[in-house]
Amino acid sequence: xxxxxxxxxxxxxxxxxxxxxxxxxxxxxxxxxxxxxxxxxxxxxxxxxxxxxxxxxxxxxxxxxxxxxxxxxxxxxxxxxxxxxxxxxxxxxxxxxxxxxxxxxxxxxxxxxxxxxxxxxxxxxxxxxxxxxxxxxxxxxxxxxxxxxxxxxxxxxxxxxxxxxxxxxxxxxxxxxxxxxxxxxxxxxxxxxxxxxxxxxxxxxxxxxxxxxxxxxxxxxxxxxxxxxxxxxxxxxxxxxxxxxxxxxxxxxxxxxxxxxxxxxxxxxxxxxxxxxxxxxxxxxxxxxxxxxxxxxxxxxxxxxxxxxxxxxxxxxxxxxxxxxxxxxxxxxxxxxxxxxxxxxxxxxxxxxxxxxxxxxxxxxxxxxxxxxxxxxxxxxxxxxxxxxxxxxxxxxxxxxxx
Ligand SMILES: [Ca+2]
Ligand SMILES: [Ca+2]
Numbered sequence: 001x002x003x004x005x006x007x008x009x010x011x012x013x014x015x016x017x018x019x020x021x022x023x024x025x026x027x028x029x030x031x032x033x034x035x036x037x038x039x040x041x042x043x044x045x046x047x048x049x050x051x052x053x054x055x056x057x058x059x060x061x062x063x064x065x066x067x068x069x070x071x072x073x074x075x076x077x078x079x080x081x082x083x084x085x086x087x088x089x090x091x092x093x094x095x096x097x098x099x100x101x102x103x104x105x106x107x108x109x110x111x112x113x114x115x116x117x118x119x120x121x122x123x124x125x126x127x128x129x130x131x132x133x134x135x136x137x138x139x140x141x142x143x144x145x146x147x148x149x150x151x152x153x154x155x156x157x158x159x160x161x162x163x164x165x166x167x168x169x170x171x172x173x174x175x176x177x178x179x180x181x182x183x184x185x186x187x188x189x190x191x192x193x194x195x196x197x198x199x200x201x202x203x204x205x206x207x208x209x210x211x212x213x214x215x216x217x218x219x220x221x222x223x224x225x226x227x228x229x230x231x232x233x234x235x236x237x238x239x240x241x242x243x244x245x246x247x248x249x250x251x252x253x254x255x256x257x258x259x260x261x262x263x264x265x266x267x268x269x270x271x272x273x274x275x276x277x278x279x280x281x282x283x284x285x286x287x288x289x290x291x292x293x294x295x296x297x298x299x300x301x302x303x304x305x306x307x308x309x310x311x312x313x314x315x316x317x318x319x320x321x322x323x324x325x326x327x328x329x330x331x332x333x334x335x336x337x338x339x340x341x342x343x344x345x346x347x348x349x350x351x352x353x354x355x356x357x358x359x360x361x362x363x364x365x366x367x368x369x370x371x372x373x374x375x376x377x378x379x380x381x382x383x384x385x386x387x388x389x390x391x392x393x394x395x396x397x398x399x400x401x402x403x
Contacts, residue, residue, distance in 0.1 A: 061084070061086075061100060062083065062084035062085045062086045062099060062100040063083075063084075063085055063086075064078075064082065064083055064085065065078050065082055065085050065088055065095075065097055066078065067095065072093065073093035073094065073108045073109035074107060074108050074109075075090070075091075075093050075094055075095050075107070075108030075109060076095070076108075077107060077108070078095075078107075079105060079107055082097060082105055084099050084100045084101070085097045085098065085099055085100075085105075086098055086099065086100050087126065087127055088127075089127045089128050089129035089134070090129055091108070091109070091114060091129035091130055091131055091132060091133070091134065092109070092131040092132065093108050093109030094106060094107065094108035094109045094110065094114045094115050094129065094132075094134070095107055095108050095115075095129070096115070096127045096129050096134055097127075098124055098125075098126070098127045098136075099178075100177075100178065101122075101178045101180075102122050102123045102124050102125070102176075102177055102178020102179065103117075103121065103122055103124065103178070104117050104121055104124050104127055104134075104136055105117065106134060109132075111132070112132040112133065114129070114130075114132050114133050114134050115134070117134075121136060121138075122178065122205060123138050123139075123141060123176055123177075123178055123179055123205070123206070124136045124137065124138055124178065125137050125138065125139055125177050125178075139176065141176060141179070141204065141206040141208055142174070142175045142176050142208070143174075143204070143208040143209065143210050144172060144173065144174040144175075144179075144181045144202035144203065144204045144208065144209060144210050145172060145173055145174070145175065145202070145210060146172045146200055146201065146202040146209075146210040146211050146212040147169070147170040147171050147172045147173075147212060148168055148169070148170055148200050148212035148213060148214035149168065149169075149170035149214060150214050150215040150216070150217070151163060151167050151168060151214065151215075151216055151217070152216075152217040152218075152219055153167070153191075153216060153217070153218055153219070154218075154219060154220070154221050154222070155192075155193060155218050155219065155220045155222070155255060155256065156255065157255050158190070158255070159192065159193065159220065159255050159256040159257075160189065160190035160191060160192050160218065161189060161190060161191055161216075161218045162188050162189035162190050162191070163185065163188055163189060163191070163198065163216050164185075164188065165183035165184055165185050165188075165200055166183070168185065168198060168200045168214045168216070169183055169200060172200070172202040172212075173202075174202070174204045176204070179204045179205055179206070180204065180205055181202040181203060181204050182202070182203045182204075183200060183201070183202055184200070184201050184203070185198050185199065185200055185201075186198060186199040186201070189216075191216055191218045192218060193218050193219065193220055193256065193284075193285070194217070194218060195215055195216070195217055196215070196216045196217075196218065197213055197214070197215055197216075198213065198214055198215075198216055199211050199212070199213050200212055200213070200214060219285065220254075220255060220256045220283060220284065220285040220287065221285070221287065222254070222255050222283075222287065223254075223281075223283065223287035223288060223289045224252045224253065224254035224258040224281035224282070224283050224287065224288065224289050225252060225253050225254070225281075225289065226250055226251075226252040226260065226279060226280075226281035226289040226290065226291050227250050227251070227252070227279070227289075227291040228250065228291065229250045229277075229279050229291035229292060229293045230247040230248055230250065230293050231293060232293050232294040232295075232296065233245060233247065233293070233294075233295055233296070234295075234296040234297075234298060235270070235295065235296070235297055235298075236297075236298065236299070236300045236330055236331040236332055237272055237297050237298060237299050237300075237331070237332050237335070237402060238331045238332065238334075238335075239335060240272070240335060240337055240338055240339070241269055241271065242269050242270045242271040242272050242297040243269065243270060243297045243331070244267060244268070244269050244270070245266070245267075245268070245270050245295045245297070246266045246267055247262070247266045247277070247293075247295075248266075249261075249262060249266070249279070250262075250279045250281075250291055252281035252289070254281070254283040254287075255283075256283050256284050256285065257283055257284040258281050258282065258283045258284075259281070259282055260279060260280065260281045260282075261279075261280055262277050262278065262279045262280075263277065263278050263280070264277060270295045270297050271297060272297050272298070272299075272400075272401050272402040272403070273296070273297060273401070273402055273403040274294050274295070274296050274403050275294065275295045275296075275297070276292050276293070276294055277292060277293055277294070277295055278290055278291075278292050279291045279292065279293075296403060297402060298400075298402040298403065299328055299332045299335070299338060299400050299402050300328065300329045300330035300331060300332040300333075301326050301327065301328050301329055301332065301400070302326050302327040302328075302329055303326060304324065304325070304326055304396070304398070305325040305326055305327065305379065306325070307322070307323060308322065308323075308324060308325075308396070312395075316386065318386055318389060318390075318391050319386055319387045320386060321383045321384065321385050321386070322383075322384040322386060323381060323382070323383055323384070324342055324359075324371075324381070324382040324383075324384050324396060324398070325379050325380065325381050325382075326340075326371075326379065326380055326398060327377075327378060327379050327380070328378075328380070333378070336373050336375065336378075337373070338373070338380065338400060338401075339370065339400075339401055340370065340371040340380050340382075340398055340399065340400050340401075341358070341368075341369045341370055341371070341398070341399045341401075342358075342359040342369050342370075342371065342382045342384065342396060342397070342398055342399075343357060343358055343359055343369060343396075343397045343399065344357055344359055344384075344394045344395060344396045344397065345357065345394070345395050345397075346389075346390075346392050346393065346394055346395075347392070347393040347394065347395050348393070359382060359384050359385075359396075361382055361383050361384065361385065369382075370382075371398075384396075
């Protein structure tokens with residue numbers, strides 16, 4: 001007879017029948033005066049516990065626990081907040097649950113400390129409950145697996161960038177059930193433009209760690225802010241080639257570095273007519289911004305001179321030669337080789353408009369409808385022959401080629 005396998009316990013400690021039957025104590029002691037069925041009953045319970053509840057958990061995610069039946073020690077009083085359970089085990093009068101995070105919860109009879117879960121118990125993969133004791137299986141801790149990926153980040157206002165462990169992490173993990181990892185970087189920056197190597201370290205709850213390296217590429221993809229460009233300007237031609245125009249370079253800012261140029265450049269000779277100047281700000285990474293403005297080069301002139309009234313009130317006899325004259329003035333005054341063409345149209349303008357006709361000179365035009373320059377008077381002159389025209393109102397147009 002074994003009398004020391006299971007020490008005698010107060011009956012209330014492990015779930016005697018409600019009638020107050022000492023139950024298990026006497027059963028193990030095999031006291032002859034007690035019925036034998038309790039011993040058989042608990043022997044079966046122990047077998048069931050070994051067969052059914054000591055197995056490692058089979059589910060990847062946990063559930064809840066439901067209990068019923070004999071409850072003298074609260075062994076079926078499932079804790080209200082118990083969830084995420086992946087395995088359970090039942091002793092005589094206590095219960096255990098294994099959670100997916102690798103921790104263990106116990107309740108019910110605690111007369112032998114069987115539900116005093118060690119405070120630092122974690123990383124448990126399986127549990128078992130005996131009559132008055134509990135077991136937990138902890139496999140040897142394995143180091144995390146660190147996985148890195150290279151990243152490209154945009155530089156900020158200070159032409160630098162920082163990175164977080166999450167940006168570099170490419171699915172680092174820990175192979176142990178219930179274990180968790182903490183990710184850290186040897187440096188998070190700030191990094192200037194270019195390539196930088198960082199080391200990502202994954203550390204598990206047991207302090208085991210592994211590392212990997214990644215390349216952080218910092219780029220500047222923010223274009224400069226340019227402008228405003230100078231206002232449009234009009235300059236007077238000083239030769240048939242046009243005029244020199246100068247203007248201020250538009251200002252620009254950038255998060256890194258910037259240079260600005262204008263094309264054509266200030267100080268260039270601009271041709272007659274309108275030229276659009278493109279201002280371009282370019283940063284060190286090739287991002288750019290543009291603005292534009294116009295430089296208009298025109299001749300300074302007198303307007304139409306007598307005998308034609310500039311207000312359009314002149315009347316000439318049909319068939320005569322009408323002298324059309326003008327003079328270049330101001331900065332254009334010295335220009336003797338301007339190309340000026342005369343054309344006319346009869347008014348009022350009908351729909352479709354009357355055709356615009358090249359004027360015909362009766363004498364001394366350089367060629368076709370071009371004015372000639374009279375060096376003596378410093379005037380441009382065109383002898384407009386009106387023979388062949390019909391009476392009416394005519395509009396003359398002098399084209400100096402400057403828009
Ligand atoms: Ca681990
Ligand atoms: Ca930039």
